[in-house]
Amino acid sequence: MSVPRFSLNSQTIKQWSLEELVSGCVAADVSAVGLWREPVQEYGLERAAKLVRDAGLSVTSLCRGGFFTATDPAERAAKLDDNRTAIEEAATLGTDTLVLVSGGIPQGGTVGDARSMVADALAELAPFAGEHGVRLAIEPLHPMFCSDRCVVSTLGQALDLAAPFPTEQVGVVVDTYHIWWDPQVREQIVRAGREGRIASFQVADWITPLPEGVLLGRGQLGDGAIEMRALREVTDEAGWAGRPIEVEIFNEALWSRDGSEVLRETLERFTEHVL
Structure with a gap:
């Protein structure tokens, strides 16, 4: 039986190949997926x-672009070119x-410098994205990732960065984990809805103690501290009602299990803790 609004981000069952992801979703009556660039490139973009098209699946997002905070001109140009490629792939x-992960603080730089680089990159890329019918979705990451991965730490910061651009070109990701x-x-989710900026809604739980290597610390739905249903209700009231909700969990314990078993459990937890 289909679970409404459920989209499976491929990282949740990273042990599956792209073909296994598609066949597993079809078998479980899952109709939407979030994809990552690396497996898509390995398989071949057109293939x-x-x-996914032949399987009747919709792709709710492609991850990821971004990493804009290079100070070397050649490296920065290469990053922008890679983001243009990512837009075309989407x-x-x-x-x-x-989905955009902005990048961390460059060596010898400051957090303010890095955020200015993100704003400059958006100004270069937003029109190109619009021409391709793709929206750049700025994802704020938890502050523990600010130094090395993402200098955008709050939804408010993401919305401020998006503000100069048309809503169809730049939006934000509402990710419960971050x-x-x-x-x-809650106020910033309401603001995001009012400004027409919500581009994606993703869920994962926060578990403690965090495992070594906190990037893989996302928990199965219901295993942690996040009030996911409450945040879903606020996001729905802000205008996301009826739209897909991506489950994106980075967790080695889940990756070590049978993928079909993980998907069954995740669908159950989604129904219990998110809907």
């Missing part, structure tokens, strides 16, 4: 697009959402 896959802790999270 991947045909694979369009080919049939998704209108490219923003649940923010005392302004």
